[in-house]
Amino acid sequence: MIDSTPMTQAAPDATLFDQLAAIKGVEIAPDEPLARHVTMGVGGPARWFVTLDSVEAAQAAIGLLRSSGVRWMVLGGGSNTFFVDAGFDGVILFLGRGLRAMTLGPGERHVTAGAGATLSSVMNFAKRAGLAGLEFAAGIPGTLGGALAGNAGTPKGDICSLVDAVEVIDAQGHFVVRQRGEFEFAYRSSALRHDLILRATLALCPDSPEAIQERITQALTKRGEQPIGVRTSGCTFKNPPGDAAGRMIDAVGLKGERVGGAWISERHANFILNDGSASSADICELVSIVRQRVLDHFGVNLELEIKIVGLDSDNKTH
Numbered sequence: 032m033i034d035s036t037p038m039t040q041a042a043p044d045a046t047l048f049d050q051l052a053a054i055k056g057v058e059i060a061p062d063e064p065l066a067r068h069v070t071m072g073v074g075g076p077a078r079w080f081v082t083l084d085s086v087e088a089a090q091a092a093i094g095l096l097r098s099s100g101v102r103w104m105v106l107g108g109g110s111n112t113f114f115v116d117a118g119f120d121g122v123i124l125f126l127g128r129g130l131r132a133m134t135l136g137p138g139e140r141h142v143t144a145g146a147g148a149t150l151s152s153v154m155n156f157a158k159r160a161g162l163a164g165l166e167f168a169a170g171i172p173g174t175l176g177g178a179l180a181g182n183a184g185t186p187k188g189d190i191c192s193l194v195d196a197v198e199v200i201d202a203q204g205h206f207v208v209r210q211r212g213e214f215e216f217a218y219r220s221s222a223l224r225h226d227l228i229l230r231a232t233l234a235l236c237p238d239s240p241e242a243i244q245e246r247i248t249q250a251l252t253k254r255g256e257q258p259i260g261v262r263t264s265g266c267t268f269k270n271p272p273g274d275a276a277g278r279m280i281d282a283v284g285l286k287g288e289r290v291g292g293a294w295i296s297e298r299h300a301n302f303i304l305n306d307g308s309a310s311s312a313d314i315c316e317l318v319s320i321v322r323q324r325v326l327d328h329f330g331v332n333l334e335l336e337i338k339i340v341g342l343d344s345d346n347k348t349h
């Protein structure tokens with residue numbers, strides 16, 4: 032996920048608002064509650080929540096924002112990200128309908144999709160076309176763009192192995208098509224997080240929709256061991272080399288641990304859940320407790336897989 036974080040931050044002002052609002056394909060919602068846009072369901076408002084509906088709108092908006100010095104970032108499906116209770120005093124960019132379209136091609140085995148499409152809609156589109164490879168993604172929430180930025184995956188596969196080309200706006204504001212080999216994909220990470228991801232072409236394998244559906248069902252059954260249909264950001268921590276964060280948190284006896292409205296799932300200890308009354312601060316405190324306990328017990332510093340915007344590495348808001 033791209034985050035401008037300039038050294039000096041200008042406040043968004045009325046002139047910038049008018050300039051942005053004048054771009055075709057840009058819509059601005061002031062003081063938009065970010066809790067509505069993240070699966071964890073917490074966090075304060077964004078100064079401006081800006082929806083982009085085309086590549087051209089995205090490029091023009093980024094051009095303006097870059098020269099303004101205002102802080103801005105792109106939000107995907109909000110399934111791996113949430114914001115502090117103070118919100119985000121800048122511009123949140125969000126991909127609208129025009130950047131969610133899916134097509135077959137350019138090659139026979141290719142699907143090309145807008146980065147704002149959900150991963151599950153891309154998987155189902157590919158299935159209907161008899162193209163396999165995305166089944167590992169069954170049950171993973173979020174958008175294709177978010178999945179590419181964080182190299183979403185499970186032990187059964189990850190998105191990086193499927194990507195042929197990605198259209199982005201780079202950190203300098205230029206439209207660039209990145210090819211396989213340029214993504215620096217690693218465990219839950221990729222160089223694409225520095226770009227605004229617009230569209231991607233995935234190279235898949237022909238198979239029958241029935242066989243694909245069977246693998247989707249298997250992946251969903253595995254997911255059934257995890258909390259679903261609840262307010263959560265999924266796995267909170269990355270797995271440290273050779274171990275599983277869920278196993279470690281379970282082993283130190285933290286299942287069911289609660290701070291305010293936030294608690295650790297009894298089903299899978301790497302999931303923090305919001306019972307509907309949690310604040311962002313509750314979740315951050317629980318994150319600290321887990322880290323400290325696992326550090327004391329195993330000598331391992333768990334790294335966050337989720338992104339908490341507005342919180343620095345010492346758990347202080349900024």
Ligand code: EPU
Binds near residue numbers: 184264268270277278
């Ligand atoms: N475990 C426990 N207690 C728990 C949870 C897990 O002892 O409360 C043990 C399990 O028994 C197993 C090991 O920990 O031996 C690993 O657990 P699991 O098979 O559930 O996989 P995971 O490593 O915890 C990873 C991904 C998940 C993905 C599953 C699919 C990471 C951090 N997590 O979980 O991704 O759904 O594999 O198998 O890579 C996510 O990214 O949001 C996410 C949930």
